[in-house]
Amino acid sequence: MKQVYQLLNLIIFLFVVQFLGCKKDPPSYPVGSNAYVNSWILDSLRRYYLWNESLPKKINMDQEPQLFFKSLLHANDRFSYMVNPGDPGSLPKSNRNQFGFDYSTLSTADGKLVFAVVKYVYEDSPASRNGLKRGDYISKINGQQLTTANAAELQKQLLTAEKGRLTLAAFENNSLKDIRTVELNKGMLLEQPILRETFRLNAKTIAYLYINDFSPGIAQSAISDFTVLKNENIDALVLDLRYNPGGQVAEAAGIAGLISGLPDDTPFITYTGNKNGGRKTESIGQSASSDGTLQYKQIVENSLKLKQVYILTGTTTASAAEVLINNLKPYVNVVTIGEKTRGKDEASFVIKDMQPLKTVPWEMHPIIYKLSNALGAGDYANGILPQYDVNELEALPLKVLPSLDDPLIQHAIALIEGNRSQDKQRASKRSPLNSLRILTDSRREQTDQDMLHLSN
The missing domain is CATH 3.90.226.10 (2-enoyl-CoA Hydratase; Chain A, domain 1)
Structure with missing residues (x-):
């Protein structure tokens, strides 16, 4: 059985290589042009994409490839994405791979008290090396007081910056008092131990x-x-x-x-x-x-x-x-x-140009399959x-x-x-701060880029 499975995997792998690297009818567009890359994207999705029958008939082939890819996705598709490994700007970003921590921004029902709670800090990360720990309260990001209006925007700032500044606070009589500032620099994040x-x-x-x-x-x-x-x-x-x-x-x-x-x-x-x-x-x-x-x-x-x-x-x-x-x-x-x-x-696998001399730098992670267990239960x-x-936030x-x-x-x-x-x-x-609601959650908002990958 093992040998048969390995052979099946090899056949699938060779087919993918042939399909992606040696097309019978290469696109009639200049190599390196948007249209050339977009033709490769479209051909791949027509073959593998779970919702391939929903792909539009009329398409502008001259769009920027990442925008072109997004324009083809089904309305129910929350998870497919595409990156260019040579372009850092195209790669998924998150607090955890920038600085090594995740947090939620909370607000009281009346919106008068807004603060962030550090939920997890990665070992040997910029966050841990600067003393950040689970349970810390954050009152300001980059010097700006958190509010219901700016919580999402301040989250975006952290995602796109090389540096970040957090003001930590403590609660006194149900109000925040700033205690210190943590300066963070983007750094490498290692695999986390169990x-x-x-x-x-x-x-x-x-x-x-x-x-x-x-x-x-x-x-x-x-x-x-x-x-x-x-x-x-x-x-x-x-x-x-x-x-x-x-x-x-x-x-x-x-x-x-x-x-x-x-x-x-x-x-x-x-x-x-x-x-x-x-x-x-x-x-x-x-x-x-x-x-x-x-x-x-x-x-x-x-x-x-x-x-x-x-x-x-x-x-x-x-x-x-x-x-x-x-x-x-x-x-x-x-x-x-x-x-x-x-x-x-749902599950995906990576689709990329497998030719020895690549003509397409992009890698796609489209949804390929729906998943179910041995009893057919999924959905x-x-x-x-x-x-x-x-809810863990009930006990701060x-x-x-x-x-x-x-x-x-x-x-x-x-x-x-x-x-x-x-x-x-x-x-x-339970927390004396009643009726807390979540304004942002750094981990949840970036989960869309964490794929369940099949091993080809």
Whole structure:
């Protein structure tokens, strides 16, 4: 089976190379012109794009390529994008890859008090090196006081700047008092490690894992964490995906295998494309090993073989993280706690010029497939609703992860211990700032550029 799957992948790869690099009928436009690039874009989308039948008939081929690409996208397409690796201006931008942190801007109902809350700070990032931490309050960005009118614009400024200045504040009598200023310079962001903790509470051993994203190799690196947890004979696992925007389907399948220990031939995911792409189903072994970073045998040997898992979700939980939730459900009791997820039940792969001497510098990431699990369940474009609706912002200040005072972790442990009285305790600790509403969320607003990639 493995050899057949590898051969199929090779055939697909060679077809893509042939299609993109050796067209039978090259466009009759000057190489390097907008029309030349746009012809390549259009031909590719006609072949692979999920909504290829909706492509317009009359098209202005002289547009700037990125604008041309966007003009072709279906109204329901929130996630396809295109970049030129040689042009930094075309690359997706976010607070996390600029400075290494994410935040939400909050406002009281009357709009008189507006401030930002730092939700996550990446290790060894410009933000962490300048002392920024989860739970910090921000009153000003680049010297401007946050208001309901300028919150979105100040977010855009951070996305496009090489530098940023944050004024941190503390609450005194429900009002903000500035305490210090943090100067940030754009810097390199490294892959984030898995965060692991074990809680021993009332004769139960409860494991906690935070996974930041499903970048290539994360399942391989997680094997050591799962081995430790296996040796600790844990009673339950809490998997924190509240800020996980996705990544590779292979990595999600690998983590699913480490949780469940499913045999490698267990049906895991179905891809449904246009009439050219058709429909195909992969086993968990095929999916997990498809990017070449591990052998599924390693997964089974180190798996926890759990029948139940508690997964923490948020509004930025997306793509591969949602696949993990949805596609474990046929085999494991998945208990979700948090907020409704982003809603990305689709997948893409990279399309680029494969010729030795490239004539097209762009790379497309169009939506190719709709996704479903082994039972045919999918269709969560509006997000996956949690079984237990818990908003982490109900208990400010945010606690450093993992903390037993974090509302999501606290609720998971209450469920594990069968102690529902903690719901009342949680309610009593809610923020004294009533009716807070989110004006901006830096992670959510950039999730559109975090794709669930197929491994060709």
